[in-house]
Amino acid sequence: MKAPQTLFCERVLLPEGWASNVTIGIDQSGSIASIECGKVHGPDPTTLAGPVVPALQNLHSHGFQRAMAGLAEIAGSTNDSFWTWRDTMYRLVGQMSPDDVEAVTTKLYSELLKGGFGQVVEFHYFHHALAEVGRSDGFEMSSRILRSAETAGIGLTHLPVFYAHAGFGGLAPNEGQRPFIHSVDSFLALLDRLAPACAAAEVRLGLAIHSLRAATPDEMRAVLSSEQTGGPIHIHVAEQEREVEDCLAWSGRRPVSYLLDEFAVDERWCAIHATHMTAEETVRLAKSGAVAGLCPATEANLGDGIFPATEFMAQGGRFGIGTDSHVATSVAEELRVLEYGQRLRDRRRNRLVSGPGGSVGCTLIDASLAGGSQAAGLRTSGIRVGARADLVVLDGANPFIAAAKDDQILDRWIFALGSEAVRDVMVRGNFVVREGRHLAEERIDSDFARALKRILQ
Structure with missing residues (x-):
């Protein structure tokens, strides 16, 4: 279990559509406990640096x-x-x-x-x-x-x-x-x-x-x-x-x-x-x-x-x-x-x-x-209360994303940018990718390189 946390999203894709200035509360289990639009709730929210969509x-x-x-x-x-x-x-x-x-x-x-x-x-x-x-x-x-x-x-x-x-x-x-x-x-x-x-x-x-x-x-x-x-x-x-x-x-x-x-x-x-x-x-x-x-x-x-x-x-x-x-x-x-x-x-x-x-x-x-x-076999998904906090933060600094509105963001991601648009990824309330890099990337890459060398020698 980890401490509850609060995220602040300027733009986020909810099941009912895009919303602005949304605060997402995440509980100790890594599930979404609350979603509040238009105001910040909870202490010291982490502001996400781009539009947020479900993983x-x-x-x-x-x-x-x-x-x-x-x-x-x-x-x-x-x-x-x-x-x-x-x-x-x-x-x-x-x-x-x-x-x-x-x-x-x-x-x-x-x-x-x-x-x-x-x-x-x-x-x-x-x-x-x-x-x-x-x-x-x-x-x-x-x-x-x-x-x-x-x-x-x-x-x-x-x-x-x-x-x-x-x-x-x-x-x-x-x-x-x-x-x-x-x-x-x-x-x-x-x-x-x-x-x-x-x-x-x-x-x-x-x-x-x-x-x-x-x-x-x-x-x-x-x-x-x-x-x-x-x-x-x-x-x-x-x-x-x-x-x-x-x-x-x-x-x-x-x-x-x-x-x-x-x-x-x-x-x-x-x-x-x-x-x-x-x-x-x-x-x-x-x-x-x-x-x-x-x-x-x-x-x-x-x-x-x-x-x-x-x-x-x-x-x-x-x-x-x-x-x-x-x-x-x-x-x-x-x-x-x-x-x-x-x-x-x-x-x-x-x-x-x-x-x-x-x-x-x-x-x-x-x-x-x-x-x-x-x-x-998941009970629920998406950015909704009760779902696991599995989120993708698209790169708000990318000009294609910064200039896009609502569903244009998704069309730019899929048809113009690809993975370069993915900035941060959270699974079960834990960030596992930050600024396009996996948090254990060096060790994972080193192990992979050794295995590939063995397999293909």
């Missing part, structure tokens, strides 16, 4: 993959795809120890904070270092993720991933997938062991099924019927066209249709990517209450395709953003790529917007905050 939730992360960002851009053939990229990822996994995973993930989490995220959902399937396969239960690698979040100071939702097969129909895993594999019983035992550790660290625990191709329906039902986390449930689905073709060959149904037909998909669920859907599937997923987990920069990097976001939003669908393989690490870049993908497909401008006269930036922030909070 967003990053709903999809594979932390270890930050180590390979930029290393899969050498052409192997004219048909490079996700499937050839995956071979590079398998080679990386074979080189990494738990120490390396912790160093790389801690570095990533510090970068996510500087990019405007306050919470990360770790879709964690790297359970065993290669040398420990057959001897590890997966707890050690998960504990390194928890330590990374603590060191960086980011909020964490931890999703251990059930992964058992190489393809539809229960194909045996290949050599590169050995560090990911669990049986149903060993996976459930891992969840049970993690529950007290996550509770002690104030980490939200849920689970993920890697994909329909990595788990049989019977295994999925066994996991889902026995798990006791009560947290979010995430799954990769319909990311690539080949996955759709393979699912059709196996079941006669497309992946999203199969998932919705066979499982009780509701608000606990997050369908990661869901890139390749028919119009009917798009409506069904939107009406299910599940969140679509979009990772636009990674999806573009892998050549996956473009999610039907305009159609999904028109049906009341909920979405949030993640950084997945971490070729990008900022709120602004993910939202910009998301919007630009819709523009390129439709050959029109301003696609993801609430209506005529609306701000694209504001629409994207509002939607991503709501969807990301749901997918992370």
Whole structure:
């Protein structure tokens, strides 16, 4: 517990819109206890040096993959795809120890904070270092993720991933997938062991099924019927066209249709990517209450395709953003790529917007905050009483920001500036980024440099 504190914001984005001269009281737990407009309350408030907006939730992360960002851009053939990229990822996994995973993930989490995220959902399937396969239960690698979040100071939702097969129909895993594999019983035992550790660290625990191709329906039902986390449930689905073709060959149904037909998909669920859907599937997923987990920069990097976001939003669908393989690490870049993908497909401008006269930036922030909070299993979010004090202070000295008004601030941040606009970041009432630098940046960078040298030597 820390002492209560008071913040003074000249401009702040509240759920009902922008407000001026706002005092925010933060209690000992790091939650927002009060919001007062037009006057200062409490002793010695800390004045924030720019417009204040909510920190967003990053709903999809594979932390270890930050180590390979930029290393899969050498052409192997004219048909490079996700499937050839995956071979590079398998080679990386074979080189990494738990120490390396912790160093790389801690570095990533510090970068996510500087990019405007306050919470990360770790879709964690790297359970065993290669040398420990057959001897590890997966707890050690998960504990390194928890330590990374603590060191960086980011909020964490931890999703251990059930992964058992190489393809539809229960194909045996290949050599590169050995560090990911669990049986149903060993996976459930891992969840049970993690529950007290996550509770002690104030980490939200849920689970993920890697994909329909990595788990049989019977295994999925066994996991889902026995798990006791009560947290979010995430799954990769319909990311690539080949996955759709393979699912059709196996079941006669497309992946999203199969998932919705066979499982009780509701608000606990997050369908990661869901890139390749028919119009009917798009409506069904939107009406299910599940969140679509979009990772636009990674999806573009892998050549996956473009999610039907305009159609999904028109049906009341909920979405949030993640950084997945971490070729990008900022709120602004993910939202910009998301919007630009819709523009390129439709050959029109301003696609993801609430209506005529609306701000694209504001629409994207509002939607991503709501969807990301749901997918992370958070009770509430945004700058409101009862929510965690997860705040981003944009740089009020930047001319683009200084000259902007209200929603223009968000549009400048997303479409003109990116992470350079992020000045300070607070999580749970603690500043973890000040003037664009993480408070433990030197140590984190040093550990990361040593790990990267080991991995790539």
